[in-house]
Amino acid sequence: MRKLKIGVICYPSLGGSGVVATELGIMMAKRGHEMHYITSSMPFRFDEAHPNIYFHEVTIEGYSVFKYPPYDIALANRIAQVIESEGLDLLHVHYAMPHAVSAALGKDMASSDIGIITTLHGTDVTILGYDPGLKNTVRYGLNKSTIVTAVSESLRQETIEIINPSIEIRTIYNFIDEKKYHQVNPGTLKSDLHIHPDEKVVIHISNFREVKNIPDVIKGFKKIRSKIKAKLLLIGDGPEKQKMKVLTRKLNIEADVVFLGTRADLPELLAISDIMFHLSEKEAFGLVLLEALACGVPSIGTDIGGIPEVIEDGVNGFVVPFGDIDMAAEKGLLLLQNKELHETFSRNGLLTVKGKFSSPEIVLQYENLYYEAAGEK
Incomplete structure (x- = not known):
């Protein structure tokens, strides 16, 4: 099957979601796919350049009319720009809030029918989902997605109970890079x-x-x-x-x-x-x-x-x-x-x-989802 152009929206800082988003991107890039990261700064795991990995910075202007800089709007605008300029096939969004909502808005801005995969990592459900002021926003982001995944069965079940989205949620476990994490000699x-x-x-x-x-x-x-x-x-x-x-x-x-x-x-x-x-x-x-x-x-x-x-x-x-x-x-x-x-x-x-938790198996699961979201499976 043809190689895809995938937009990735994630938090660039240290944390499980950032690790998975970047490790997955590295492995997908090695499989020939173009990975376009749309974030506020370079994700911390990209210590080595790869020709199939691109970074599109989200810049936030500080206008006096706003009490707080509108990151979600700036992100949506950048997503729309990258959809159009790079001809993306799909978006993979890590966290429902604010990323899935910004992705849905960016898709509309670009007048695109691009597929959106949203991966839930935890706090967007286990904390934000319990907030009456945010629950509906989380549900909106999930229902605007093409495919929703959760990193554990426990999180999948909790999302159904708390958020009650109309879209199916699939479990795909996290993974690690076994080439890095294995038994090593620690020296002195x-x-x-x-x-x-x-x-x-x-x-x-x-x-x-x-x-x-x-x-x-x-x-x-x-x-x-x-x-x-x-x-x-x-x-x-x-x-x-x-x-x-x-x-x-x-x-x-x-x-x-x-x-x-x-x-x-x-x-x-x-x-x-x-x-x-x-x-x-x-x-x-x-x-x-x-x-x-x-x-x-x-x-x-x-x-x-x-x-x-x-x-x-x-x-x-x-x-x-x-x-x-x-x-x-x-x-x-x-x-x-x-x-x-x-x-x-x-x-x-x-x-x-x-x-x-074999990384080749889990990466293959995501790749199959990518083709599905792109309408090619």
Whole structure:
């Protein structure tokens, strides 16, 4: 079949949706498709140029008549321009708000019949969908789409219950680049971080928002640290970071908690880690869990959203009730103190990634959707 010209609208910053949008684009570009990113800045994962990847910047003018710059209108206008100038075959929109609404408006501006695929990643439903002032807008964006996907079955079901759109929602799981996320040799990284060879390592990776529930990660780690020698690596940045530093001092464990900020060497950091703590309050999927499994690291996660679809309880990790710090620490210690069990979970995690979240299979699912949205299937 012919190669397509695909417009992609996503948030360019760090986060699961941005990672999936850019990784998918890279893989589609390698398959010969033209990927046209319409965003406010260059997506952070594009560290290497590819001839089939294009960037169309959205600029926002600050007019005094507007109290706030109208990003959604500026985005719609840019989408219309790119539809016309590049002859796009379809749009792939990540997040309903504001992207699906802007895509529908841009399509109308261009007087186009272009197909729109909207992928739901979580907060556009789990937070905005509960807001009475926004629910109808989210529903409008979904119903104006040609195809709607969700990154987990849990999110699909919640969208139907909360938003009740008239369009069918299909589940397509997130994926990772297995060429990047796999078991690697970390070299001297553990000693470089002043972690003793005998110390166990617990890792948490997130954007440090309140919804990630990092206080429970820190408190759970303290319980582990009271039983065995261990360090906690906190990877990422965000609004809750300073509060977490204060909490570690308050709990008198600051010497054993290492804040590393945003890092590019995640596979190496996972290679020196023994378990991951991911105790979120809301989580549509949990991409970092998949990254951890691919690197042989079992996770302890909450029974929230799509987490149980990634962590198979008692097989490649453990799922605990939200807020149950004692159980999280107990399950963590079980893995940290039982080498044979840890190795079994690690092997099972690799099989999970290969069997359920294979990137070639999931990329093919998206490619088939692209042809469908373009009217060629």
